[in-house]
Amino acid sequence: MTNVQEDTGSLCSDKKLCSSCGLCMTDAWPARESLQSCVFTQGWLGPQELDLFGRQRSYESREESRFGISRRRFAGSLTHPIPGAAWTGVITAVAKKAFETGMVDGVVTLHRGGADFFAPKPVLALSVEDILAGSGNKPVVSPTLVSLKAACEQNLRRLLVIGASCHVHALRDFKRRFPYLEGMEIFVVGFPCVDNVRLKTLRHILGLISRSAETVRHYEFMQDFTVHFTHEDGSLERVPYFCLPRELTGINFVVPACMCCFDYANSLADITVGYMGAPLDLKKMYQWIVVRTEKGEELLNLINDELQTVPEKTAGDCSKAVLNAAEKLVEQMRPGTAMEMKTGRKMPLWVGRILAAVLSRTGPRGLEYARYGVDMHMIRNYYYVKFNHPDLLATLVPDHVSHVVAQYGFEP
DSSP, rough: OOTTTGGGOOGGGSSSSSOOSTTSSSSSSSSHHHHHTHHHHOSSTTTTHHHHSSSSSOOTTTTTHHOOOOEEEEEEEESSSOTTTTTHHHHHHHHHHHHTTOOSEEEEEEEOOOOSSEEEEEEEEEEEHHHHHOOOOOBOOOOOGGHHHHHTTOOOOOOEEEOOOOHHHHHHHHHHHOOOTOEEEEEEOOOOOSSSSOOHHHHHHHHHHOOOOOEEEEEEETTTTTEEEEEEESOOEEEEEEGGGGSSSSTTSTTTTTGGGOTTTTTTSEEEESSTTSSOOTTTOOOOEEEEEEEHHHHTTTTTEEEEEEOEEESSSHHHHHHHHHHHHHHSSSTTTOOOOOBBBBSSSHHHHHHHHHHHSSSOOHHHHHHHHHHHHHHHHHHHHHHHHHGGGGHHHHHHHHHHHHHHTTOO
């Protein structure tokens, strides 16, 4: 199972796009039915958002058009962090409590594959120990939904699924459309996800950026405009965005399916837990928590007594930064454009550190930083689909995307 993520899946080999979500990588149901629920067949959001919430998101709301429908949003961290978890371990704590209280009988999650620290291994966790072993991020494409087969075989009636937006879209549609998960109550914890790569590519990228690629145990593009690498010995390495190697600029390493994603904020989850809208505090390690449904409220209530919370904040204006980044990316992707591939850092580390320090105090912060990430990727991905998969433009792209694209002066 540990190398499943290295393959797009033989059952998906005839498709133009595949995120290796795992739904069609099992013999528990016919592959043709799994493929009918593929997000690259059904498209992003749209009817699914309407089905889950009874309405689609408002184009008029600056926040909802970017981050999806929600009941409430805030930042929080655990009073007692879970060792080995990402940030303080909010997702792990929710999963653990849901299992301990009997709210669910099992948890669909990922362990580490063993051959490589970041290799994902899909599992159905049926003990607290298994849930805790799923702590920490695995930043590569992962066939998480393979474990639904084990949940069905063991006749579980209540299940928690932890996944990225492509997992959640496929799961929601498949459960609604086909009988295999009928009678199973499913709770969904999602995390924001963007620009995934395959395991071999990740190792190449880490080798270009970090001082010690083999000892990296966690990394993230953070709100202070630096990439944070946590190493095996606990040390923190920061590399400014502006000092990343030129050969990593653009789209060359990203999985094509991720270039066609339009749900960065994982808007169909019951609760979404990430970091991009939270304040940066290296002691508290706040995460951004978006409660979307009644089930999301139930899940959050399990850990309310363990959470320190602060309200959302926003500062700065990301519009100019979004426009500058998007214009360069769109031009790079435009058919017939030949871009010279340069190597080496874009600027010296010491200059990049000064620039990052200035921007972290004066640039987009809080929700505005989150909007920067969502808007830039929304525009980039829209044009990627338009240039590379024009026949899928109407299917894949949700209605609200063209409104956001037009706000920056681009022609939808």
